[in-house]
Amino acid sequence: MSAREIHVVIVGVSVAGIKVAKTLATFSKSGGYPNLRITLIDRNAYHYHALGAPRSIVDKEFGKKLIFPLSTLLTSHEVDPYSPKHQFIQGELTSVTANTVSLSDGQTVSFDYLVLATGSRNKLPANLRSQSIAEAQEEAARMFDNIAQAQSILIVGGGAVGVEMAGEIGHAYPDKTVTLVHSAGRLLPLNFKPALSDGVVSKLKRVGVTVYLNEKVAIPTGTTFDCSIRPLTLYGASGREYTSDLQILATGTQLHTEYMETLESALGTSLRDSRGGIKVNGYLQLDSPKFTNIFVPGDVNNLPAGAKFALKAAEQGASVAQNLIALIKAPETGRPAVLKPWDGSLMSMILVPIGRNLGVFQGMGMTLGHSWWGDVMARNMKGKDYFLGQKEKDFPIRKTF
Numbered sequence: 001m002s003a004r005e006i007h008v009v010i011v012g013v014s015v016a017g018i019k020v021a022k023t024l025a026t027f028s029k030s031g032g033y034p035n036l037r038i039t040l041i042d043r044n045a046y047h048y049h050a051l052g053a054p055r056s057i058v059d060k061e062f063g064k065k066l067i068f069p070l071s072t073l074l075t076s077h078e079v080d081p082y083s084p085k086h087q088f089i090q091g092e093l094t095s096v097t098a099n100t101v102s103l104s105d106g107q108t109v110s111f112d113y114l115v116l117a118t119g120s121r122n123k124l125p126a127n128l129r130s131q132s133i134a135e136a137q138e139e140a141a142r143m144f145d146n147i148a149q150a151q152s153i154l155i156v157g158g159g160a161v162g163v164e165m166a167g168e169i170g171h172a173y174p175d176k177t178v179t180l181v182h183s184a185g186r187l188l189p190l191n192f193k194p195a196l197s198d199g200v201v202s203k204l205k206r207v208g209v210t211v212y213l214n215e216k217v218a219i220p221t222g223t224t225f226d227c228s229i230r231p232l233t234l235y236g237a238s239g240r241e242y243t244s245d246l247q248i249l250a251t252g253t254q255l256h257t258e259y260m261e262t263l264e265s266a267l268g269t270s271l272r273d274s275r276g277g278i279k280v281n282g283y284l285q286l287d288s289p290k291f292t293n294i295f296v297p298g299d300v301n302n303l304p305a306g307a308k309f310a311l312k313a314a315e316q317g318a319s320v321a322q323n324l325i326a327l328i329k330a331p332e333t334g335r336p337a338v339l340k341p342w343d344g345s346l347m348s349m350i351l352v353p354i355g356r357n358l359g360v361f362q363g364m365g366m367t368l369g370h371s372w373w374g375d376v377m378a379r380n381m382k383g384k385d386y387f388l389g390q391k392e393k394d395f396p397i398r399k400t401f
Contacts, residue, residue, distance in 0.1 A: 009111035013042040016298030017117035019317025025077035037085040052386035054164035058172035072397040095262040120253035120299040143227040150246035158182030162250030170207035171355025183216040199369020203358040225249040277302030282341035295320040306346025353383030
């Protein structure tokens with residue numbers, strides 16, 4: 001048993017961060033390193049199960065279940081419950097140095113190892129903006145109410161999230177006018193087969209959604225999209241007018257990695273790509289030999305789009321956790337740590353529910369677009385709860401809101 005004090009700081013407690021935290025906490029509790037301490041830092045007091053957002057906008061009770069308190073994530077993993085070592089700090093990361101992170105409230109937290117898992121931010125209603133649990137609950141309920149009241153809804157963006165939202169709204173409200181507009185010639189990410197998109201278009205029509213492809217919609221400067229009721233006409237490049245009383249912008253995510261500027265200034269070189277993704281090596285360490293104690297899993301790194309899925313974020317988190325364990329154990333063995341690279345595999349499987357009963361699937365050598373088997377796979381594997389049941393296993397101790 002090692003008596004060493006080891007402090008791991010994890011900033012960003014979503015899919016990748018949760019995987020790292022739970023794996024390290026389990027390792028500490030299982031014996032050998034009882035003085036391994038984990039500090040979780042996140043701008044929000046909660047984790048939002050964003051995969052379930054499409055269902056939440058048509059099912060208020062389901063939406064309430066998607067918000068999980070972060071303060072109790074590691075409670076059941078304490079070595080001594082009466083003397084807890086792990087902690088959660090709610091705060092916004094502002095800068096990083098070789099061994100400290102600074103937060104917007106002035107706090108400075110030192111670390112032996114740092115995991116930057118701040119992810120990317122989706123637009124409403126695929127994510128929430130509120131930082132407290134109570135406000136997040138109110139925000140989710142308000143979006144549900146607005147969707148319920150709107151008579152015509154325009155969704156701009158035909159990736160998986162846009163498709164799922166259109167399908168859920170079309171299924172739940174058959175009397176509403178629901179329109180999905182996408183700039184590309186087919187729906188879903190382009191690394192999936194065209195036949196999948198064909199099946200999506202067909203099944204969206206079955207739930208009353210009108211789809212327009214190859215249409216770039218002009219977004220007026222300063223226009224906000226907060227899922228509120230607001231009659232608005234937007235114009236496509238074709239000249240077509242899209243008038244609706246509620247608009248959803250589902251056109252991708254944003255990275256906020258300005259906190260890297262301090263470290264970059266100290267090095268005199270950029271550690272991010274052109275879109276803000278943090279550069280990593282094959283072990284998911286920060287791509288600089290001076291900072292082998294800093295890891296960057298998940299959406300915030302500069303890996304290609306095929307790695308930006310929840311399943312891949314979890315795989316990267318697991319890889320980072322195992323490499324951290326190897327580094328932590330190395331001093332006791334007297335040998336250098338042997339790290340294992342993440343396998344680098346990109347997402348080749350996708351499940352897209354379209355309402356409660358329809359959907360498409362690609363994976364295991366199959367492309368099920370028009371087929372009713374796609375409905376079965378999407379409905380039973382994802383559509384029944386959008387993997388909420390799996391997420392609840394990460395939070396066995398949960399406050400009542």
